[in-house]
Amino acid sequence: MISFGSSRFAARARIAAATPLLLLAGNLGQVQTAAATEACAALDNAQCNPLDHEACGGTTCSGFLECELTTFRCATVPRGYGQPCKLRRCGAGLRCSVACGVCVDEAEEDLVSLPSSAAEAEDDSAASRDDVASASGGGRVATACGMSSTRVFRNWIGNVRTDHPLLAPEDDEALWSILEKARQGGCKVRPAGSGHSAPGVVAEESSEGDVVVVSLARYAASDADWATIALLNEGTQAPSVIVPAGMTQLELYAEIRPHGYFLETQTATFGFAMGGIVSNFVHGGAFGKGPIHDSVLKMRVMLWDGTVEVISDTDVLKYWRNGFGLLGFITAVELAVVRRPNFWFGTFTTQAPEGGWDSANFQAYIDGVKAEYTGAQFFMNPHDREILAVVQKDRDEPEAPAISDGDCKWSFGGVQCKPADLCSRQYRFGDWTLSQSCRSIARPVPATDEECLLSHNPTRNLSEACLSPDRCSLQPQLGDVSLDIGQFLDDVCRLRVPEPPDANTMTEAYEELLLENPLLGVDGTLVGDDRFQQAAYCLASRIGLQEPLVGLVMTTIPTLVRDAYLSTNDGFYNAESAPIPAPYLGYLIPAPELYGVLEEVARLDYVLTGPVEWRFVTIGNDTAVLQPGDPEPGEYAAIEALSLEIPGWTPADWRKQFRDVEAILKNAGGFPHTGKWFGMGEDDKGVIQPFQNVGAGDIFSSAQKQDFQAYAGTVDPLGLFWSGSMADYVFGVGESSLLDKVTSSEVEDSSEP
Numbered sequence: 001m002i003s004f005g006s007s008r009f010a011a012r013a014r015i016a017a018a019t020p021l022l023l024l025a026g027n028l029g030q031v032q033t034a035a036a037t038e039a040c041a042a043l044d045n046a047q048c049n050p051l052d053h054e055a056c057g058g059t060t061c062s063g064f065l066e067c068e069l070t071t072f073r074c075a076t077v078p079r080g081y082g083q084p085c086k087l088r089r090c091g092a093g094l095r096c097s098v099a100c101g102v103c104v105d106e107a108e109e110d111l112v113s114l115p116s117s118a119a120e121a122e123d124d125s126a127a128s129r130d131d132v133a134s135a136s137g138g139g140r141v142a143t144a145c146g147m148s149s150t151r152v153f154r155n156w157i158g159n160v161r162t163d164h165p166l167l168a169p170e171d172d173e174a175l176w177s178i179l180e181k182a183r184q185g186g187c188k189v190r191p192a193g194s195g196h197s198a199p200g201v202v203a204e205e206s207s208e209g210d211v212v213v214v215s216l217a218r219y220a221a222s223d224a225d226w227a228t229i230a231l232l233n234e235g236t237q238a239p240s241v242i243v244p245a246g247m248t249q250l251e252l253y254a255e256i257r258p259h260g261y262f263l264e265t266q267t268a269t270f271g272f273a274m275g276g277i278v279s280n281f282v283h284g285g286a287f288g289k290g291p292i293h294d295s296v297l298k299m300r301v302m303l304w305d306g307t308v309e310v311i312s313d314t315d316v317l318k319y320w321r322n323g324f325g326l327l328g329f330i331t332a333v334e335l336a337v338v339r340r341p342n343f344w345f346g347t348f349t350t351q352a353p354e355g356g357w358d359s360a361n362f363q364a365y366i367d368g369v370k371a372e373y374t375g376a377q378f379f380m381n382p383h384d385r386e387i388l389a390v391v392q393k394d395r396d397e398p399e400a401p402a403i404s405d406g407d408c409k410w411s412f413g414g415v416q417c418k419p420a421d422l423c424s425r426q427y428r429f430g431d432w433t434l435s436q437s438c439r440s441i442a443r444p445v446p447a448t449d450e451e452c453l454l455s456h457n458p459t460r461n462l463s464e465a466c467l468s469p470d471r472c473s474l475q476p477q478l479g480d481v482s483l484d485i486g487q488f489l490d491d492v493c494r495l496r497v498p499e500p501p502d503a504n505t506m507t508e509a510y511e512e513l514l515l516e517n518p519l520l521g522v523d524g525t526l527v528g529d530d531r532f533q534q535a536a537y538c539l540a541s542r543i544g545l546q547e548p549l550v551g552l553v554m555t556t557i558p559t560l561v562r563d564a565y566l567s568t569n570d571g572f573y574n575a576e577s578a579p580i581p582a583p584y585l586g587y588l589i590p591a592p593e594l595y596g597v598l599e600e601v602a603r604l605d606y607v608l609t610g611p612v613e614w615r616f617v618t619i620g621n622d623t624a625v626l627q628p629g630d631p632e633p634g635e636y637a638a639i640e641a642l643s644l645e646i647p648g649w650t651p652a653d654w655r656k657q658f659r660d661v662e663a664i665l666k667n668a669g670g671f672p673h674t675g676k677w678f679g680m681g682e683d684d685k686g687v688i689q690p691f692q693n694v695g696a697g698d699i700f701s702s703a704q705k706q707d708f709q710a711y712a713g714t715v716d717p718l719g720l721f722w723s724g725s726m727a728d729y730v731f732g733v734g735e736s737s738l739l740d741k742v743t744s745s746e747v748e749d750s751s752e753p
Contacts (some may be wrong), residue, residue: 036060046074070101079103088719091657142166144210145185147178151522152404153203155195157583159690162203163748164211166192166522172222175329176306178214182302187212188723191325193276193523194248197675198584198689200725201280201324211723216246216275217330217521221306222592226300229255233383240297240339244274245330248521249572254510258503260341260608265289268377268390269574270513273521275330281322281628281674285390285615286375293321294623301327304720319711322624324674324726326708327715345392345571347558348376357385375571378609379557381550383603388554390561392571396445403440410434419718428453446471452493466493500569503620533618549609549644573732580611583690584642585658586676588628591616593668600664601641607653610642625708626730628703629671638673639665653690655680672699674726691725699729 007629040061048055048067054475056065056074068075069085075083078091083103085096090103097104142152142165149165169175187210192202201355203211210617220227221244229252239261243252249263250270256262265284274284278293297298298312299320311317320327348369354359365387369376371393408423410433417423417438426439445468452472455465466472466570475494494725557573564573589597594614601612614637621633642663643654659680672678674692681692700708708730717720722731 001584039684040065043074044076044080046072048072049568055731078464097333099278105296128437143721144212145181145187147181147187147212153190153192153195155197155200155202157198157584158692159198160200160205162205162213163213164190164203164213166213167214168215168218168522170218171220172308172331175216175219175302175331178212179302179304179306182720183718185210185269185302189720190723191216191275191279191329191721192240193245193273194281196272196276197280198677201674203724214329215522216329216348217273217519219246219331221300221383222243223300226310231256231259231261231337232334234259234261239337239339242332242333242334243274245278246273246521248273249277250510250513250517253568253570253572254507254514256337257510257568258506260343261337261338262340262343262571263292264295264336264338265292265375266571268572270570270572271520271574273518274333278321278333278335279323279325279330283615283617284375285377287370287373287616288376289619290618290620290623291322291627292335292589294620295335295337296321296333297336299330300332302329302331304716304718310497316623317621319708322626322628324626324724325722326721326727326730327712328721340394342395343392343569343571344395344497344500345390345561345569345573346564346565347561348373348389348391350386350388350558352386359595362598366594368640375699377613378532379554379613380598380602381554381611382604382606383547383550384597385598385602386554388557391575402442405439408435408438408440413645426455444469446495448499449494452495453490454493471496479682482503500564500565501567506568513568519742531689547606550611557568582642582644583677584640585661585680585690586638586640586673587662587665587670587678588617588631588636588673589668589670591637593636593670594639596635597639597664597668601661604657604660608641608643609654610644612639612641614639616685625704625711626639626700626726627704628699630704631671632699639670640673640676645746658690674699694729705730705732 019028040057043061043065046056050067050069050072052067055067064077065074066077067073068087070084070086073248075088076091077088079085079088079094081094081098081103085103086101090096093106094103095106096102130389141148141150142163144165147165147167149167151166152162153164153166154161168176169178179189181187190202190211190213192213192215197201203213226242227244228246229244229247231240231241241252241256241261248270249266249272252263252274253270256540257324263284265286267277267282267284276282278296278299280293280317282293283291297319298310299317300308300310301320301700302308305409306637311320320330353365355361355364369389371390373389373393375392377390379389393469403419403422408417408419410425414420417425422441423438424441425434425437427437431437444451452469455467467475472493473496476492477494558574564570598612617638619627619631619633641658642656662678662680677690679691679694679698680688683689704733712719712722712731719731
């Protein structure tokens with residue numbers, strides 16, 4: 001992944017610096033004048049026509065500037081920083097980025113690599129969970145307190161890159177051994193999930209002293225009841241599931257979804273480890289539901305001295321929920337689940353609120369979605385204020401009609417179908433008798449294409465040409481041929497929404513996803529192989545198409561949702577990682593403030609390459625001590641702004657806009673989402689970065705900190721787990737820091753569990 005802060009303006013600076021040294025192939029072969037140098041530099045990245053000989057300065061800049069055939073923009077020869085390099089080599093000190101095809105500094109790292117061949121992709125898919133500890137981090141070995149690994153911790157977006165060894169114990173004994181060595185060597189210990197938090201929740205690059213990071217992706221508890229996924233109380237009113245903390249939502253749903261079970265709320269992607277989910281502020285979009293950690297019923301934990309406890313008391317669970325791994329290891333959790341045999345998810349048509357964009361119409365739109373669906377994730381394009389919603393609900397159980405068609409008969413005396421209150425004349429092609437045309441008034445709800453039938457009522461318009469028009473519509477397809485005319489006419493009626501996948505289809509789809517993502521619980525990166533998509537995003541950003549990129553995201557989401565519906569129908573639709581870095585700025589604001597915030601954002605000169613996204617979260621009373629913002633109970637909108645950053649080319653404008661958007665969110669009474677970017681401010685080099693401008697009370701109140709500190713001192717008296725950015729915010733830094741007051745004095749060794 002490329003270092004942040006690169007800009008195409010750096011390329012122009014390089015041009016100005018390099019041009020005086022270059023000999024131009026002009027008529028006189030003279031060194032370019034200062035005026036010509038400036039004129040040529042000004043044409044860098046200008047639009048051009050390859051057939052126009054005067055494009056890019058003509059003979060004045062010949063041999064130094066040319067029209068790049070892949071972008072139709074003027075580019076230097078050789079290519080400068082941030083310029084396309086598929087057709088031309090890069091200049092001195094630069095190399096061609098494999099991922100995006102632009103010149104970058106030789107010292108810069110590239111984007112997350114994509115498989116360069118089918119064979120390479122197959123090799124990646126063949127990796128297993130046993131590769132967690134041995135996955136290469138470049139061949140070097142990281143060591144802390146006598147514990148070594150060839151893999152070091154870094155988060156999925158790459159803004160946190162440490163030298164701390166990433167260890168992967170397999171059982172309680174190995175986990176206890178890590179704690180023992182860390183205590184003896186003076187190391188801090190940090191549990192890691194899939195690394196999706198943008199702040200240094202697990203560890204920071206600037207972490208002082210030795211830190212060992214521990215992944216539980218290979219771990220299985222010695223207690224068999226907590227070692228594997230187990231669905232409990234199936235078929236009752238209070239079902240639950242036990243899941244090891246190192247497993248991801250993908251692994252969990254592969255087991256429970258084919259049986260019709262779901263978490264009470266869930267994220268848009270399955271790439272999060274369960275321990276990380278309940279240890280952080282992670283939410284879904286189910287209306288009336290809070291963070292996922294609210295669903296925790298029990299936890300199995302290991303403390304600093306190797307002691308194993310099972311916690312079920314809500315007065316204790318509230319410290320571990322959203323506890324950021326500051327108390328000990330969560331090795332497994334039991335969560336409430338719900339059975340949803342008729343679950344469906346899809347997209348609500350992209351549209352502006354009916355009646356136009358204003359507060360009342362916007363609220364009517366939101367209320368309408370809430371009335372019809374059980375949950376939603378919303379996206380707004382600030383350029384046109386149109387909204388896309390990814391929605392879910394439980395479809396009605398098909399009801400059998402009170403009478404079958406065969407029991408409906410024609411009465412010549414009454415000149416009607418009998419019984420009249422249950423039957424009516426519904427002629428269909430092929431009916432030879434009046435009784436054959438008598439059918440039940442109550443039609444069964446179609447569940448398959450075969451159950452969608454054509455209506456032969458001539459008064460119906462085309463939108464109601466099929467019976468049950470809310471479920472079925474005319475959808476003729478190539479191959480609709482039948483010698484039976486009646487059958488042919490029925491065949492063109494199909495479900496508006498395709499049939500959901502059955503259990504076997506889901507199981508096969510999950511097996512394929514698991515094979516494609518063997519290290520998902522470690523690095524959080526969903527495998528994707530769309531090299532063309534990555535190149536397209538890079539190209540679009542290079543030539544200034546940020547606005548169309550927002551529209552592209554809005555049109556891509558419905559396709560992703562439909563594909564996910566047809567394979568697993570589980571509510572997850574992000575099956576691949578973004579092809580390039582995608583920082584998220586995240587806040588929670590009181591729900592009534594949402595329209596005003598969106599209006600202010602839409603009024604900005606919007607330069608971000610992604611839409612604004614939000615979901616509604618209902619925060620309860622005292623479910624987690626470290627609930628960010630110490631909010632009052634109620635409904636909040638978890639709102640995010642995102643943008644793509646292209647190596648060597650994306651201007652820094654989006655970082656400034658992140659800061660502007662954050663100011664809007666703060667003014668609306670918002671507080672940071674602790675898994676996203678926040679605290680935008682200038683670093684010591686003048687570059688706008690996240691986590692620079694965070695006040696003492698911006699995330700947690702004094703009361704929250706004091707309450708948590710008191711409990712933390714009882715379960716981790718040595719502060720063994722007190723490290724990372726959230727430890728800084730909770731325990732403080734500097735001379736008055738509680739962190740500094742924790743000594744590493746010897747304590748009596750605990751016995752091995």
